[in-house]
């Protein structure tokens with residue numbers, strides 16, 4: 001089958017089309033004939049040689065796909081050949097065929113094209129488990145989502161708005177802020193406004209209950225300032241830096257929780273529990289049209305290198321996909 005392989009791993013990595021063996025589904029796995037694959041920052045880190053795939057995962061890139069089931073491993077229940085699905089996978093999605101643990105597979109929601117469904121798994125697994133499992137978001141609470149125009153951000157805003165939360169969200173420019181507003185969020189252009197002052201003003205000085213952050217760096221301290229009493233701050237990345245000189249006094253004074261999680265290294269069982277919750281709570285909102293996949297652009301498989309360059313430039317809004 002055709003797949004993208006990494007040539008010259010490291011800062012100057014190149015993504016090239018190659019012929020590699022078609023994978024075979026093992027017990028508890030399904031084989032998917034891929035229609036589209038979603039891009040993720042972890043793919044860039046893997047290309048740069050900074051993020052090896054977990055043990056047993058393919059060396060090739062791609063952590064989420066959509067397509068049609070082309071084969072079933074032993075013991076798989078609830079799916080059949082020909083089903084249109086999307087899935088979170090440990091690797092190997094930039095290819096004509098990919099193998100997924102059945103516990104991480106979801107049906108393509110009604111009303112969504114098979115291609116666009118590739119924009120759903122990574123963002124909705126991540127957003128759900130971080131807001132609900134880690135930050136324990138409760139009805140009526142206020143939320144701040146950093147990077148609101150990102151793949152993760154656009155999904156998080158839609159979920160929070162759909163569940164009735166007042167949702168603030170930061171972005172770098174007017175175009176991105178306009179998208180946040182269209183999704184029902186309250187945009188904060190962080191180049192023009194201090195997000196701490198903005199959320200304090202809009203919440204009568206109280207601050208926000210939950211913060212979802214991918215930025216880190218100086219946001220670590222500023223998030224503590226923006227949080228309400230008993231607030232929970234959850235980091236899914238530290239794009240501006242993993243290190244900061246932090247005054248922890250607000251943690252004590254406001255009884256805050258500082259959390260951080262990754263998804264890829266979790267067990268199939270844990271991912272299965274997240275899949276079940278997403279299927280129950282998020283899929284009906286997608287099928288009702290309340291939440292939709294936000295796709296910035298699609299590239300053919302052979303254009304994976306260009307797609308990575310686009311993602312690195314941060315000009316996109318929502319997800320970038322590769323199509324087969």
Ligand SMILES: NC(=O)c1ccc[n+]([C@@H]2O[C@H](COP(=O)([O-])OP(=O)(O)OC[C@H]3O[C@@H](n4cnc5c(N)ncnc54)[C@H](OP(=O)(O)O)[C@@H]3O)[C@@H](O)[C@H]2O)c1
Pocket residue numbers: 039040041042122126147148149150151152153170171172173176214215235236237238239240261262263264311314318319
């Ligand atoms: N922990 C997990 O389980 C998990 C799972 C999925 C994704 N992630 C991480 O979450 C982050 C977002 O993923 P995504 O797919 O939504 O990414 P994306 O669509 O490429 O968006 C990244 C956003 O980050 C903002 N940003 C802020 N500071 C930045 C900086 N220093 N460098 C680059 N961008 C910066 C940009 O918005 P502005 O232009 O508005 O600043 C951009 O929209 C990534 O770091 C990814 O690795 C973590």
